[in-house]
Amino acid sequence: MKRAALILAALLAATPALAFHCPAxxxxxxxxxxxxxxxxxxxxxxxxxxxxxxxxxxVAGNHDASVATLAKAMAILGIG
Incomplete structure (x- = not known):
């Protein structure tokens, strides 16, 4: 049970980090x-x-697509 709680806590903590990856x-x-x-x-x-x-x-909340799209732009620029 403790393991499941730790995994859940890790997932919840990671979600805001993913959301803030796009602005970076x-x-x-x-x-x-x-x-x-x-x-x-x-x-x-x-x-x-x-x-x-x-x-x-x-802005629409589609962070996976946003990160992928921004990665294409960064590749063209030769960054990231």
């Missing part, structure tokens, strides 16, 4: 964009669109 990724993308990265116009447009989509997913 968005901030990293914003910082990289502010540094004027060497991207083509197409890459810049894609990163900007992915950043916006990731934020919308985060």
């Amino acid at each position: 990724d968005m901030a990293a993308i914003d910082a990289a964009l502010a540094a004027n990265p060497a991207l083509t116009a197409e890459q810049l447009a894609e990163v900007t669109a992915l950043r916006a989509e990731g934020e919308a997913q985060h």
Whole structure:
């Protein structure tokens, strides 16, 4: 019984951490964009669109999708 309670407590503690991962990724993308990265116009447009989509997913509570979308933008930027 103690083990089940510990697992439940760990899961509950991890949930807010996952929710806050999205804003950290968005901030990293914003910082990289502010540094004027060497991207083509197409890459810049894609990163900007992915950043916006990731934020919308985060606001909607879909954090898994948000993290995945933001990871695509970060990969284009060469960060993370």
